[in-house]
Amino acid sequence: MRRIIINTLKRAGFNDVIEASDGKDALAKMKVEQVNFVITDWNMPEMDGLTFVTTVRGMDEFKNLPILMVTTRSVKDDILEAMKAGVNNYIVKPFTPETLKAKIDQVLGG
Amino acid sequence: MSGKENMQTRLQREIGELSSSINSLIDSFRKLKAPLVESHQKVPQATSQLDKISEQTEAAAHRMLDMIEKITQREEEVIRGLGEVRALVGGQQDQHVVSLVTTIEEKANTNLNDTYTIMDALQFQDITSQQMNHAAALLEEIETKLQHILSVVGADTAPDVNRPSIKKTRAYDPHADLSDKRTQQADIDSLFSHEKAK
Numbered sequence: 423m424r425r426i427i428i429n430t431l432k433r434a435g436f437n438d439v440i441e442a443s444d445g446k447d448a449l450a451k452m453k454v455e456q457v458n459f460v461i462t463d464w465n466m467p468e469m470d471g472l473t474f475v476t477t478v479r480g481m482d483e484f485k486n487l488p489i490l491m492v493t494t495r496s497v498k499d500d501i502l503e504a505m506k507a508g509v510n511n512y513i514v515k516p517f518t519p520e521t522l523k524a525k526i527d528q529v530l531g532g
Numbered sequence: 533m534s535g536k537e538n539m540q541t542r543l544q545r546e547i548g549e550l551s552s553s554i555n556s557l558i559d560s561f562r563k564l565k566a567p568l569v570e571s572h573q574k575v576p577q578a579t580s581q582l583d584k585i586s587e588q589t590e591a592a593a594h595r596m597l598d599m600i601e602k603i604t605q606r607e608e609e610v611i612r613g614l615g616e617v618r619a620l621v622g623g624q625q626d627q628h629v630v631s632l633v634t635t636i637e638e639k640a641n642t643n644l645n646d647t648y649t650i651m652d653a654l655q656f657q658d659i660t661s662q663q664m665n666h667a668a669a670l671l672e673e674i675e676t677k678l679q680h681i682l683s684v685v686g687a688d689t690a691p692d693v694n695r696p697s698i699k700k701t702r703a704y705d706p707h708a709d710l711s712d713k714r715t716q717q718a719d720i721d722s723l724f725s726h727e728k729a730k
Binding site for chain 2: 497512518
């Protein structure tokens with residue numbers, strides 16, 4: 423799934439993409455790399471997306487970092503939980519490239 | 533017959549019936565043991581089979597992505613090359629060459645868009661992998677319950693030495709499915725707008 427998202431991002435002109443295997447890996451990379459926005463799944467090994475978003479939002483430097491969640495979870499309670507954790511937008515899989523681009527524009531546009 | 537004797541006879545009969553029920557129950561447990569042990573041994577095989585399917589499907593999806601990325605790159609190069617040809621022949625009046633370049637460009641763009649469609653369709657692998665992980669997790673749950681039942685009926689099985697001692701970490705959505713999510717996405721967007729407006 424990561425490769426599909428990366429390819430879609432590149433098609434949309436985002437060539438500088440940092441890939442992480444899960445929340446824990448992403449946090450480690452965010453400490454050493456400049457990150458302008460994040461796309462995360464929910465279901466990941468080691469650290470899931472919800473824990474990752476909550477952790478990121480608890481860090482001063484990432485309080486306003488745009489975060490987009492891309493997941494199969496589409497139950498209303500899950501979506502509300504993700505919003506509460508601090509995601510800026512939410513895409514349910516399978517998605518279309520158009521949806522991904524539109525959501526990125528929304529997230530980056532505020 | 534006195535009341536005391538009557539009571540004694542009834543008690544003996546009750547005890548006899550109880551004993552017969554217990555014997556029948558023990559017999560049933562004995563009969564259950566073999567299929568329970570067999571099921572307990574087969575469940576891990578099913579789990580492992582699901583994991584193998586998941587791994588092989590993932591590997592196949594990656595191989596397809598490798599090829600798609602190469603085709604995409606080649607088509608992009610073709611389109612760039614055709615752009616250069618168009619620039620070279622642009623000043624000329626050879627309509628046949630210009631028309632040929634346009635036709636090849638259109639076909640190359642169609643191929644490129646088709647590769648994007650195939651790539652997007654490969655999202656199925658992520659979803660089916662979650663579905664298989666869910667099924668495998670359910671099988672692991674059944675295996676644990678069967679183990680409890682077997683220990684209760686005194687038929688503990690020896691652990692399989694070929695199995696990894698640490699269980700696989702499974703990250704999945706139990707409701708993951710492949711259906712078209714456009715309507716659902718619209719509902720989510722509306723929920724997001726509604727919650728943000730609060």
